[in-house]
Amino acid sequence: MNKLIIEKDKLIQNIEIIKGLSRSKIIAILKANGYGLGLLEFAGILQENGIDFFGVSNIQDAVRLAKNGFKRVLLLTPTNQEDKALLIVKNKVTATVGSLTSAIILNDAALKLNTTADFHLKIDTGFGRFGFLPSEIPQACTLLKGLENIRITGTYSHFSFAFSKKTKAVYSQYNAFIDAVNLMRQSGLQPGMLHICNSSAFLMYPQMHLDASRIGSAFLGRTIVKNTCGLQKIGYLKSTIIECKEIPKNHNIGYANTYKTRRNTKIGIVPVGYLDGFGLEKARDAFRIRDISSYIYRDIMMLNKKMYVTISGKQVRILGKINTHNIIVDITDIDAKVGDEVLLNINPMLVGPHIEREYV
Numbered sequence: 001m002n003k004l005i006i007e008k009d010k011l012i013q014n015i016e017i018i019k020g021l022s023r024s025k026i027i028a029i030l031k032a033n034g035y036g037l038g039l040l041e042f043a044g045i046l047q048e049n050g051i052d053f054f055g056v057s058n059i060q061d062a063v064r065l066a067k068n069g070f071k072r073v074l075l076l077t078p079t080n081q082e083d084k085a086l087l088i089v090k091n092k093v094t095a096t097v098g099s100l101t102s103a104i105i106l107n108d109a110a111l112k113l114n115t116t117a118d119f120h121l122k123i124d125t126g127f128g129r130f131g132f133l134p135s136e137i138p139q140a141c142t143l144l145k146g147l148e149n150i151r152i153t154g155t156y157s158h159f160s161f162a163f164s165k166k167t168k169a170v171y172s173q174y175n176a177f178i179d180a181v182n183l184m185r186q187s188g189l190q191p192g193m194l195h196i197c198n199s200s201a202f203l204m205y206p207q208m209h210l211d212a213s214r215i216g217s218a219f220l221g222r223t224i225v226k227n228t229c230g231l232q233k234i235g236y237l238k239s240t241i242i243e244c245k246e247i248p249k250n251h252n253i254g255y256a257n258t259y260k261t262r263r264n265t266k267i268g269i270v271p272v273g274y275l276d277g278f279g280l281e282k283a284r285d286a287f288r289i290r291d292i293s294s295y296i297y298r299d300i301m302m303l304n305k306k307m308y309v310t311i312s313g314k315q316v317r318i319l320g321k322i323n324t325h326n327i328i329v330d331i332t333d334i335d336a337k338v339g340d341e342v343l344l345n346i347n348p349m350l351v352g353p354h355i356e357r358e359y360v
């Protein structure tokens, strides 16, 4: 049975490092099942360690957190549907408002439930996804001031390209955000808490921390930018060797005939593949400009890129391509047998929900 192992002590150390670096509040982002660590388990550890504000991208996760006693939950996705707005209001989740429609729908839901709903206003400063364009802000403020059942408690935006230092786009988005916030104030709408940084921006642009930062990947030590502050990678997969066999020199291994044995080789088969999220990491790293070529040509690059797993404390190489369900490893030089434990580096976010999580 494969298991995703999550090292709680390292996770707590990462939380402490992030708190130490922060000039303001932290909103822990828990999308994708808490970046694969398990929504409630991860939220619980964060809360025990002083982080009490959470952001999620779907209403189901927001409701789960709320029903399990987590008090401050921001839903990052605005809704234009009445049933979702009612759920938001009933569960006292902080909504995101990014359009006039989403504002009106939220207000109607709060009115129906005879209460007031909190929201954060989202501004699209250049991501091209949710949020008001800066040019729409004056009109939005006029409308929002007239909606009596919703109350603004924060204003935020999201960077599209905060992966390197001195990126012009980061400064222009930041400045557009500050300008829009000033416009809100001039229009008589107080913006509440301000936040714009995700993990990469948080690490690289401390001057942009404002009132809060939205941190996800940094908790796992798996940021797109290199971290020099001691964050450790969280999560590895534990599997076992399910078959061993000897194959001769010059024998093919795997699909597309990309690998030929150079000697008589003892192989071990390990039941971990793409479907478990293994080997997909590079695709995600394609965010980094210099890796885009390796994304497009991932399969070709895989030929050259040696990948390893750990068996009995020793690194052994993966031979041939990663399959849907299996990999083949070279155990010629180690004393390995069926049932031996195999440890694999993997980003927990890519590990499917069919794999059990174990905190150690």
Ligand SMILES: *Cc1c(COP(=O)(O)O)cnc(C)c1O
Binding pocket: 029, 031, 076, 158, 197, 198, 199, 200, 214, 215, 216, 217, 218
């Ligand atoms: C995912 C997400 C974050 C967190 O991103 P990380 O880079 O993982 O820290 C912050 N804000 C929004 C709106 C997001 O969607």
